[in-house]
Amino acid sequence: MKLLVCGGAGFIGSTFARARVREHGDEVAVLDKLTYAGREENIQDLADAPGFSFVRGAIEDAAAVAGVLDASGAEAIVNFAAETHVDRSIAEPDAFVATHAFGTYVLLEAARERELRYVQVSTDEVYGSIEVGTFTEDSPLRPSSPYSATKAGADLLVQSYFHTYGVPAVICRGSNNYGPYQYPEKLIPLMVLNALHGDALPVYGDGMQVRNWIHSSDFAAAIGRVLVDGVAGEVYNAGGPDEQANIDVIRRIVELTGADSSQIEHVTDRPGHDRRYSLSSERVRALGWQPVVRFEEGIEQTVAWYRDNSWWWEPIRSGEYRAYYERQYGRSLR
Numbered sequence: 120m121k122l123l124v125c126g127g128a129g130f131i132g133s134t135f136a137r138a139r140v141r142e143h144g145d146e147v148a149v150l151d152k153l154t155y156a157g158r159e160e161n162i163q164d165l166a167d168a169p170g171f172s173f174v175r176g177a178i179e180d181a182a183a184v185a186g187v188l189d190a191s192g193a194e195a196i197v198n199f200a201a202e203t204h205v206d207r208s209i210a211e212p213d214a215f216v217a218t219h220a221f222g223t224y225v226l227l228e229a230a231r232e233r234e235l236r237y238v239q240v241s242t243d244e245v246y247g248s249i250e251v252g253t254f255t256e257d258s259p260l261r262p263s264s265p266y267s268a269t270k271a272g273a274d275l276l277v278q279s280y281f282h283t284y285g286v287p288a289v290i291c292r293g294s295n296n297y298g299p300y301q302y303p304e305k306l307i308p309l310m311v312l313n314a315l316h317g318d319a320l321p322v323y324g325d326g327m328q329v330r331n332w333i334h335s336s337d338f339a340a341a342i343g344r345v346l347v348d349g350v351a352g353e354v355y356n357a358g359g360p361d362e363q364a365n366i367d368v369i370r371r372i373v374e375l376t377g378a379d380s381s382q383i384e385h386v387t388d389r390p391g392h393d394r395r396y397s398l399s400s401e402r403v404r405a406l407g408w409q410p411v412v413r414f415e416e417g418i419e420q421t422v423a424w425y426r427d428n429s430w431w432w433e434p435i436r437s438g439e440y441r442a443y444y445e446r447q448y449g450r451s452l453r
């Protein structure tokens with residue numbers, strides 16, 4: 120297939136682009152704004168792949184979107200482009216509204232005009248928090264943060280383009296991803312890098328919040344399955360095989376890095392912090408997908424990847440991220 124992958128220079132988008140090129144022989148065009156989270160390094164290994172191209176541009180820029188669609192001849196749009204960090208959405212929501220609302224609208228208009236298949240990559244956070252049980256695709260949307268609220272808004276817009284204009288759009292909602300190339304503001308890479316550097320490991324509140332971890336290679340495979348076989352107009356959840364309390368994830372990282380447990384420090388909780396996420400994924404399993412990486416194996420591989428790939432994170436940890444860290448945590452990194 121010829122694909123336009125928006126946000127393909129980010130963590131999951133680059134994992135998806137790599138899998139489509141390497142495992143399926145797709146021709147992939149990446150459109151990415153290269154925000155602080157987007158990095159050409161994430162897709163540098165794909166630069167010479169047949170039919171691969173990269174364009175720096177925003178999804179809210181209709182001319183940039185049209186240009187890359189014309190040049191690539193893409194048959195489908197897969198949209199990963201987003202602002203993705205909940206804490207940043209609490210501090211500065213503006214870009215979340217612009218990218219998720221207006222950007223998604225621009226892409227949907229392009230899909231409508233050109234009669235393209237459209238996949239919206241979304242999140243379990245649109246359902247809100249669940250103390251007991253598990254969310255299905257029919258659970259009500261009850262987002263808690265500006266991040267999840269604007270992602271939910273984008274999902275509703277996608278569904279309206281299916282119902283109103285017949286755009287063959289599908290939505291794939293994932294649970295918490297982890298794996299190589301994840302920007303270190305997120306829990307797992309933040310804790311791994313802080314552990315390796317002797318920095319404090321900041322646990323929000325009591326650390327008993329539960330997340331449903333999925334390896335990024337498994338989520339990328341689910342999105343691919345939905346792209347090819349998903350029924351237009353449907354939503355597909357893709358949840359990971361394991362749930363873990365944050366404090367247990369952090370303790371495991373301490374063990375795997377050889378850090379000292381005295382580095383663990385409880386700090387002020389995130390405002391409006393969702394207690395637990397849990398996704399049931401029967402619909403995408405019925406298409407033949409299942410997650411293959413269990414958390415115990417995936418976390419070991421992920422810690423090893425960060426330990427072995429300082430070329431990737433050193434420029435981040437010495438740049439803008441340091442200022443972000445000071446704003447968010449009120450202290451400096453070593």
Ligand code: NAD
Binds near residue numbers: 222
């Ligand atoms: P990321 O922050 O690593 O990457 C986001 C990418 O989008 C970056 O490359 C960034 O430059 C790009 N981008 C941002 N705004 C853009 C714009 N206006 N135009 C073009 N490009 C833009 O995020 P990620 O973790 O890879 O998440 C990708 C998608 O998956 C998002 O839609 C996110 O909501 C969803 N998701 C993430 C997770 C997770 O745990 N990380 C779980 C479920 C769903």
Ligand code: DAU
Binds near residue numbers: 243
């Ligand atoms: O559930 C899917 C979502 O997972 C995605 O849609 C989001 O894009 C992604 O960022 C992620 O959201 P979370 O808020 O769950 O992920 P984060 O890594 O920010 O935090 C995971 C948990 O760890 C959460 O309960 C908050 C906690 N945490 C996080 C950080 C960064 C801490 O205790 N300390 C920290 O320093």
